[in-house]
Amino acid sequence: MRANKMDALMQRRAELLGRIAAQREQLTEFGARFSSPMGLLDKGRGVVSYLYSHPLLAASGVVLVVLRRRSLLGMAGGVWSLWKVYRTASKLSQSLARDLGNQQR
Numbered sequence: 104m105r106a107n108k109m110d111a112l113m114q115r116r117a118e119l120l121g122r123i124a125a126q127r128e129q130l131t132e133f134g135a136r137f138s139s140p141m142g143l144l145d146k147g148r149g150v151v152s153y154l155y156s157h158p159l160l161a162a163s164g165v166v167l168v169v170l171r172r173r174s175l176l177g178m179a180g181g182v183w184s185l186w187k188v189y190r191t192a193s194k195l196s197q198s199l200a201r202d203l204g205n206q207q208r
Contacts, residue, residue, distance in 0.1 A: 160189055
């Protein structure tokens with residue numbers, strides 16, 4: 104009788120291991136199918152996070168879209184110009200902050 108119980112447990116264990124392997128394969132297929140869309144969502148979240156941490160840049164983009172209803176190429180030139188102005192202003196403010204910090208010491 105004890106051997107029958109052990110055999111039943113071993114059979115049940117083998118069935119469960121088979122189900123686990125099948126579920127693992129299904130999960131792998133699911134992950135492969137959705138990895139590209141999830142990557143795109145992750146990049147979108149990164150862009151939103153970047154714009155949230157740089158509100159001046161985001162506001163400039165909104166103003167550019169609202170005020171300039173030009174072609175896409177013209178808008179791209181405006182975005183590029185705003186980006187250069189933003190980078191220059193950012194570097195200037197960092198330089199000024201560093202210089203002011205050195206003077207106060």
